[in-house]
Amino acid sequence: MDSRSGEMRVFTRVVETGSFSAAGKTLELTPSAVSKVISRLEERLGVLLFQRSTRHLAVTNEGRLFYDSCVRILDDIDEAEHGIAEGITAPHGALRINVSIPMGTHYIVPLMPLFTARYPGIRVDLSLTDAVVDLQRERVDVAVRTGPLSDANFHARKLGSTGRAVVAAPRYLEAHGVPQAPEDLAGHRCFNFNFRRAMDEWPFRIDGRVFHFPVRGDILTNNGATMRQMTLEGLGISRLGLFHIKDDLASGRLVELLPDYNPGDIEDIHVIFSNQRHMTARVRVFIDFLVETLSPRLEA
Incomplete structure (x- = not known):
C-alpha cells in the first residue's frame, strides 16, 4: 500500500469505521499495517490526523480537512476508472x-x-x-x-x-x-x-x-x-x-x-x-x- 491514493483509501476507511481494526477488516489488512500507513501519512504531512488513546480514536481538525479532500480525490479517481473500464464518457x-x-x-x-x-x-x-x-x-x-x-x-x-x-x-x-x-x-x-x-x-x-x-x-x-x-x-x-x-x-x-x-x-x-x-x-x-x-x- 505504497501509492498515495492507496494511503488515502486506508485513511478514509479509518475515519468512517472509527478504528484501525475495523478499517483493516474491510481492506483485508492487519491493524498494525493500517497503523503504519497512518503513521507514514502523518510523518509526510507533518500533522497529526488522529488523537489516539487506549479506548478512543478521534479525528483532528487537520484530519477532518484532509478527509474531505481525500473523499473528493477518490471520487474523481473512481469516476475516471469506471468510465474507462466501461467505455462510458x-x-x-x-x-x-x-x-x-x-x-x-x-x-x-x-x-x-x-x-x-x-x-x-x-x-x-x-x-x-x-x-x-x-x-x-x-x-x-x-x-x-x-x-x-x-x-x-x-x-x-x-x-x-x-x-x-x-x-x-x-x-x-x-x-x-x-x-x-x-x-x-x-x-x-x-x-x-x-x-x-x-x-x-x-x-x-x-x-x-x-x-x-x-x-x-x-x-x-x-x-x-x-x-x-x-x-x-x-x-x-x-x-x-x-x-x-x-x-x-x-x-x-x-x-x-x-x-x-x-x-x-x-x-x-x-x-x-x-x-x-x-x-x-x-x-x-x-x-x-x-x-x-x-x-x-x-x-x-
Missing part, C-alpha cells in the same frame, strides 16, 4: 447537493426525475436546509442559495432572482390590524429565522431612501417553509420570497403589506460550488442543467 459518482427547503421543494425536487433520467450514473445526495452550510466541512459539491453571498471561498453562478414581500394572512390582520407604515411593525408579531443571515433586518423605502428595520417576535424558525405555514395559520407577519408564495397571494390566502414601501426588494439566486482547480463532470453537468431548466423559471 457520461458523468458518474456521488453528487452532494444542498438547497433551501422552499427552493428545494418548489423547484429542485421536481427537476430530479429529469436530471436522473439524463444522467443515470450520478448518485444524487440531496439535503434541504435553510441554514447556510460550509461546503467543504459538510462535503457538499454544489448548493443553491438565495440572498447575499458573504463567503469568497467558492465560485458562484447566478441562476436568477426573486422578489420578496412582507405578508400576512387575512385572519391575522382582522385580529391585529393592518400596519400602515414600517414603524407600525414594532407592535406586531414578525417572524424571523433562528440562525444568522447576511441581513436580518427588513428593508423599506421611505422618502426615496432605503432603511433597514429590525423586527421582533416570539416565534423563530429555521426554514422558510415553516415560516410560510405559520403565516398562513394567522400567527404573524413574514417577509418571504415571491417564488414560494405567489400562489398564496393570487388566491388571497396571504396579503402583501406595505407595498408602497417595498424598495424593489429582490434577492439573487446562485448556484455555488467549491473553489477548486478541477471541477468534476458531475458538478459541471448539474450546474449546466440548472441554468438550462431552472433559470428560465426564476423571474424577479
Whole structure:
C-alpha cells in the first residue's frame, strides 16, 4: 500500500469505521499495517490526523480537512476508472447537493426525475436546509442559495432572482390590524429565522431612501417553509420570497403589506460550488442543467 491514493483509501476507511481494526477488516489488512500507513501519512504531512488513546480514536481538525479532500480525490479517481473500464464518457459518482427547503421543494425536487433520467450514473445526495452550510466541512459539491453571498471561498453562478414581500394572512390582520407604515411593525408579531443571515433586518423605502428595520417576535424558525405555514395559520407577519408564495397571494390566502414601501426588494439566486482547480463532470453537468431548466423559471 505504497501509492498515495492507496494511503488515502486506508485513511478514509479509518475515519468512517472509527478504528484501525475495523478499517483493516474491510481492506483485508492487519491493524498494525493500517497503523503504519497512518503513521507514514502523518510523518509526510507533518500533522497529526488522529488523537489516539487506549479506548478512543478521534479525528483532528487537520484530519477532518484532509478527509474531505481525500473523499473528493477518490471520487474523481473512481469516476475516471469506471468510465474507462466501461467505455462510458457520461458523468458518474456521488453528487452532494444542498438547497433551501422552499427552493428545494418548489423547484429542485421536481427537476430530479429529469436530471436522473439524463444522467443515470450520478448518485444524487440531496439535503434541504435553510441554514447556510460550509461546503467543504459538510462535503457538499454544489448548493443553491438565495440572498447575499458573504463567503469568497467558492465560485458562484447566478441562476436568477426573486422578489420578496412582507405578508400576512387575512385572519391575522382582522385580529391585529393592518400596519400602515414600517414603524407600525414594532407592535406586531414578525417572524424571523433562528440562525444568522447576511441581513436580518427588513428593508423599506421611505422618502426615496432605503432603511433597514429590525423586527421582533416570539416565534423563530429555521426554514422558510415553516415560516410560510405559520403565516398562513394567522400567527404573524413574514417577509418571504415571491417564488414560494405567489400562489398564496393570487388566491388571497396571504396579503402583501406595505407595498408602497417595498424598495424593489429582490434577492439573487446562485448556484455555488467549491473553489477548486478541477471541477468534476458531475458538478459541471448539474450546474449546466440548472441554468438550462431552472433559470428560465426564476423571474424577479
